[in-house]
Amino acid sequence: MDIAATAEKIANGDRRALARAITLAESGRADHRAQATALLETLKPLERQAVRIGLSGTPGVGKSTFIEAFGCLLTGKGLKVAVLAVDPSSARSGGSILGDKTRMERLSRDLNAFIRPSPSQSQLGGVARRTREAIELCEAAGFDVVLIETVGVGQSETMVAEMSDLFVLLLAPAGGDELQGVKRGIMEMADLILVNKADGDLKPAATRTCADYMGALKLLRKRPQDPEGFPKAMMVSALAEEGLEAAWDEMRGLVNWRRETGFFDKARADQSRFWFGEEVRQGLLRRLESAEAKAAVEALAEKVAAGEISASRAAEMVLKNLDGV
Ligand SMILES: Nc1nc2c(ncn2[C@@H]2O[C@H](COP(=O)(O)OP(=O)(O)O)[C@@H](O)[C@H]2O)c(=O)[nH]1
Numbered sequence: 001m002d003i004a005a006t007a008e009k010i011a012n013g014d015r016r017a018l019a020r021a022i023t024l025a026e027s028g029r030a031d032h033r034a035q036a037t038a039l040l041e042t043l044k045p046l047e048r049q050a051v052r053i054g055l056s057g058t059p060g061v062g063k064s065t066f067i068e069a070f071g072c073l074l075t076g077k078g079l080k081v082a083v084l085a086v087d088p089s090s091a092r093s094g095g096s097i098l099g100d101k102t103r104m105e106r107l108s109r110d111l112n113a114f115i116r117p118s119p120s121q122s123q124l125g126g127v128a129r130r131t132r133e134a135i136e137l138c139e140a141a142g143f144d145v146v147l148i149e150t151v152g153v154g155q156s157e158t159m160v161a162e163m164s165d166l167f168v169l170l171l172a173p174a175g176g177d178e179l180q181g182v183k184r185g186i187m188e189m190a191d192l193i194l195v196n197k198a199d200g201d202l203k204p205a206a207t208r209t210c211a212d213y214m215g216a217l218k219l220l221r222k223r224p225q226d227p228e229g230f231p232k233a234m235m236v237s238a239l240a241e242e243g244l245e246a247a248w249d250e251m252r253g254l255v256n257w258r259r260e261t262g263f264f265d266k267a268r269a270d271q272s273r274f275w276f277g278e279e280v281r282q283g284l285l286r287r288l289e290s291a292e293a294k295a296a297v298e299a300l301a302e303k304v305a306a307g308e309i310s311a312s313r314a315a316e317m318v319l320k321n322l323d324g325v
């Protein structure tokens, strides 16, 4: 691949080049990964920045419907919108967005929108890296907003929150008065809670649920990166396309405040630092999984078990030898 030529195409907003580059970043092959890294380095001087919005919610809450309506609202304002998906279960389901592309018919036809389903064979370890690279590629291609969708299971929410400027939690109206078992840790990551389906018969339940969450958010420890009134809960209807403009106003207001106060840049710097550390850790673990390292560990483990060598000394020997692997 001609890195310089591809970079130029991406910089000019060429969607095919962008799609190919993301495929490269998704590949498990070392040479592909190296090319993706080189491509990102070539694009870096552009310093293009999108608003990265993480969007989480359990299946059925209305994520796809919301993204379709919200995405179209944004493109209607002349903004370019990219949608990426992180779906740890996609190995089974074949990609979250792909499955309900029908719910995003309008958006997928929109020339100012770019929708990327999650790849079907996910090795969980690589998901974070390729999602971050896909985000950066979309930014370089000139997208103003990058929506990163994830289903509310496992570690994926934390991961997406760690690569977003804004984290939005989508909830459905609760039947009773229970707080839908949303884990405290996830509430603490949310900048905005949107209670969806606030329409028709569900409106009263949505109103109650929203009030419950406003109350619950008030009980959380105040975070320095929030202006007065945040995190916030509000009602929307993705289906009736209500409350979406208000939600966007809140998101914009929050991003602008964080930009002015320096919290926006600080969060991105902290995230870069975090992911750097993660990659080092992952790289080391990969090395430990090599056949050579495994054999060395096994051989030494026998000696440790037999009391011939101390555990500390043996560990030191293994780690020293990793340098050459
Ligand atoms: N009443 C109502 N139904 C909605 C709304 N948003 C989504 N739905 C419905 O909820 C179901 C699941 O929506 P979907 O977008 O596929 O949810 P996802 O699994 O989170 O992507 C579909 O039948 C939608 O039509 C809404 O705002 N109001």
Ligand SMILES: [Mg+2]
Pocket: 063, 064, 065, 096, 097, 100
């Ligand atoms: Mg969906």
